[in-house]
Amino acid sequence: MTTAGKVETAAAARRELARPARWSWLLRRREILVTAVIVVVVAASTAAHPYFWSSSNLAFIFADSVVIAFLALGESFVMIGRGIDLSVGAIMGLSAIFVGFRIQNDGISLPTAVLLGAGVGIVLGLGNAILVGVVRLPPIIATLGTLSVYSGLEFVITNGNQVDTIPNSITDLGSDTVLPGIPVILLLTLPIVIISAWVLRYTTFGRSIYAVGDDAEAAYRAGIPVQRVLFSTYLVSGLFAGLGGVAYLIYTSGASSTTGINDNLTAIAAAIIGGTALTGGVGGAFGALVGSVFLTVTLTAMSFAHVSDVWQPAGVGVLVLLAVVYDSRSRANGGRRGAWRLRRQRARARAGGAR
């Protein structure tokens, strides 16, 4: 028994030595890895099509990814707490419709619109929060139910109309650039991402989310109010989805009854690519932003390479698969161990026993 343990630690030590330790942390930080891949994709696309590196195209990419980034950001809070929110796209759509009609009919200003969007998001997120945090329904069921309700509500509220006249003063935020390639909306989003990262990393609330997601039982025993933390994550998710609705209005200058209905899974995909795991306890705010940018960059690069739009969903799917295959954390553990790992483990045990 002890020899087996020794052999194993020796083997592990040898592996550690064999690995170039100085750079390995870069590969382990998902945000940095994905950023590197983004740079490669952008460089390759620019080499093939110089227009890719134009201010307007980059601005388009960033403005597009900001919408998904908001959803992925909220989704990250929930997923770090080992939950899942299938309703973010519908919340975004409802917020876009609600705020859009107020802008269109009452001419409210942008700050008011942002506040309104945040309010709508929080109210809708409250529904999820109550179902998961108070009634204690499993998150996937609760948010599946609210997804149905909210996407139906989108249709009921629009009643066949759509938002299509957003004043230029607002939509310009999505197309005007401060620096070449950097739209105003990205600059407005960055502080929010930084604040989220700070909250997750340095506040009691943020650390509690990681603790709950890692092991709810241990978190409970450590005195963390588990249900209250879960409750809050769904509120945060709703808040960001609501802000995402405003970003959607700025970017597309319109909204209809089907806005966001297909974005629920894309948001989850972006969060996963950014390094947040469904199994809880890992992930971060920058990952959500980087994951969204990566998705948009790759899809844009695909259309630059004359790949038919038909294959865009497949692109998302393949990226998700690659991300999870790369990420050993997302392999099921415990009873449902992967065969490869099992085989490796058995081989290791045999080797240990033989010596």
Place this chain on the structure above:
Amino acid sequence: MTTTSPVPAAGAAPDSGAASATLALPPRYRVPGWGVCLLVAIIGELAYFTLTTRQFAGGGQGMLNLTEQFAPTGVLALGLAMVILTGNIDLSCAANASLAAVIAGTVLDKGGGPAAAIAAAVAVATLVGLFNGVVVALVGIDSLLVTLATQFIITSVATSVAGASPPFGFPSSFTLIGQSGLDYVPIALLVFVVIAVAVIVVVGYTGLGRSLTLIGYNPKAARYSGIAIRRSLTSVFTLCGALSGVAGVLLAAYYNSAQPDIGTDLLLPGITAVILGGMDIFGGRGRIGEVVLAVFVLGYMSQGMLIEGDSSLSITMITGLVLIGALVVKFAFERNFRQRMNARMRRLRTPLHRDADG
């Protein structure tokens, strides 16, 4: 030893072996009676819509014919139910059904017979299911992630195969599967019932079914008791793929066309039916029969509302509300029931406990 009479100990004899074990019911104890609730709901719906809407009953035949519209959802839900029973999920099944419909349509368009079209569609869908199963079971990636990814990929493939003008206008020898009946019973309903019975038998009365339930209930215990987890999981995803294929064929036959997004809208109703049917989303608990009842509850509800003139999206909303409402009630009831039963067991156990301590 304290002088307790032997009577209570004898009375509690069946439990006495576990005197020192936990006093609580297992956390996943299943409250009986959900199936009866669903049955009452179906009867209530049928009565309500018959009274309020003239066209609904149609002399009984109308009620039967309505099943053609939700039979595909039902078949999809049956496959999904087996996957959810193992504690996994298949988000790709609806996209898979679309792909199968497109394949069937393309084969028919190219001049193939109905049999060839059905075989090709189900075969392709089965292969997709097999792929899901292999990645989930052998590579060991969470099924939610795998099927999230394959769902995106299948959608692209289906759109690409369908091309700019998706096939439509199939020969009547094919569309009769979805549009006509043997005597009074729609063929789609027959297909659904046959598959439902088969799935009930597989899950309830075969080794595979017991394995699926145990894998869902306690994967670790399943592994330690020597259950072929990888093989069972691969089988269940493959089966789910095959049933998605059947659902796709039914859809193509019913609509007489094969749009590449023909089945996409069935994912939510499918999962909703499984959950409303009392299947535990974490696996290991649930009855296929109750899922079948839930399919009828949801199907008749949406069809009745459609006939009454509601739009399909407001029906989606009502469906969501029904799902949430039913589950909130069910969860609250189960928690209450468990607490009462635990209290009763504690009262029963107390003298026995003293006996053991003494």
